[in-house]
Amino acid sequence: MNRKRYYPFLCKCGCGGKIRIKYSHKQDGIPSYLLGHHTKGKNHPLYGKKHSEETKKKIGKSNSGKEVSIETRLKISKANKGRPCPEDRKIKISKARLGHKVLEETKRKLRQYRGPKHHGYGKPVPMERRVRISNSKKGSIFSESHKKNIALSKRGKHNGQGNPMFGRHHSDEAKLKISMAHQGKYVGENNPNFNGWSSRLPYGKEWEPKLKKRIAQRDGYLCKYCGVLAPDGCPHHINYNKLDCRPINLVWVHNRCNNKFNVNRENWIDFWCKRLNINKLDLASDINGRD
Numbered sequence: 001m002n003r004k005r006y007y008p009f010l011c012k013c014g015c016g017g018k019i020r021i022k023y024s025h026k027q028d029g030i031p032s033y034l035l036g037h038h039t040k041g042k043n044h045p046l047y048g049k050k051h052s053e054e055t056k057k058k059i060g061k062s063n064s065g066k067e068v069s070i071e072t073r074l075k076i077s078k079a080n081k082g083r084p085c086p087e088d089r090k091i092k093i094s095k096a097r098l099g100h101k102v103l104e105e106t107k108r109k110l111r112q113y114r115g116p117k118h119h120g121y122g123k124p125v126p127m128e129r130r131v132r133i134s135n136s137k138k139g140s141i142f143s144e145s146h147k148k149n150i151a152l153s154k155r156g157k158h159n160g161q162g163n164p165m166f167g168r169h170h171s172d173e174a175k176l177k178i179s180m181a182h183q184g185k186y187v188g189e190n191n192p193n194f195n196g197w198s199s200r201l202p203y204g205k206e207w208e209p210k211l212k213k214r215i216a217q218r219d220g221y222l223c224k225y226c227g228v229l230a231p232d233g234c235p236h237h238i239n240y241n242k243l244d245c246r247p248i249n250l251v252w253v254h255n256r257c258n259n260k261f262n263v264n265r266e267n268w269i270d271f272w273c274k275r276l277n278i279n280k281l282d283l284a285s286d287i288n289g290r291d
Contacts, residue, residue: 013037193262198242206245211235219252224275230254238272239283240265249283251276 006018011034019031032038041047051059068076115121142150160166170178188194215235223230235250236258251272253261261268273280 011037013040201242204243204245215250216252223254223257224251225253225257234258
């Protein structure tokens with residue numbers, strides 16, 4: 001069995017690799033570098049230089065449409081494993097991808113690796129990585145268009161059986177953690193629907209059981225929002241002024257439906273004016289009240 005023999009000197013590129021003695025060296029000469037190492041670092045003809053934009057476009061055009069083999073991808077992945085990405089390079093990548101739109105074909109390819117086909121499927125994410133992801137997301141602000149895109153992409157996906165908690169229940173420990181995490185966060189002025197304690201303001205003098213009954217009879221005890229019979233409903237102030245108890249400003253709704261109208265109030269006013277064929281000027285009043 002022939003043993004591998006090496007020259008007493010190392011590769012000149014500084015990698016510390018040993019050069020193996022081969023029979024062909026008698027004719028070709030003794031090499032000073034390992035195969036492919038003669039163009040590394042300062043020995044590379046482009047060391048300290050940069051490609052022009054025209055050259056970059058030519059290289060990009062010549063490489064477009066080429067498919068990298070699985071073997072080559074594995075080699076690249078192995079070579080880059082554990083290699084930290086410098087901060088300045090991260091910033092460059094981020095700027096280069098700013099405004100970049102993913103092609104539909106690329107999206108389709110990415111969808112193929114969801115679920116069990118995903119390399120991380122069923123594997124728990126290490127705590128160190130979770131902290132790193134959390135820190136990288138802190139302080140980031142989504143644009144309004146991005147928020148709308150997220151909302152549209154998730155709409156209807158988590159309803160019913162699509163909800164990851166469908167048929168499951170939180171444990172008592174999980175409930176306690178959620179409760180502790182939210183404790184005091186959304187109280188008073190911290191609540192996104194806070195409206196200056198307007199819920200404590202008094203109603204008008206006309207706000208009596210007789211008025212409520214008259215509105216219910218006028219609307220046939222039907223919720224004017226969902227159209228379902230609501231014998232235990234309540235009148236809703238269309239312009240959100242609790243002192244304005246005119247019949248034109250009141251509409252019969254379910255109690256649960258009434259809770260929906262406390263956000264986006266201007267939109268709801270337009271909604272009721274359109275549905276009940278009411279002129280908005282007839283409802284002109286201070287809308288800082290609350291049912």
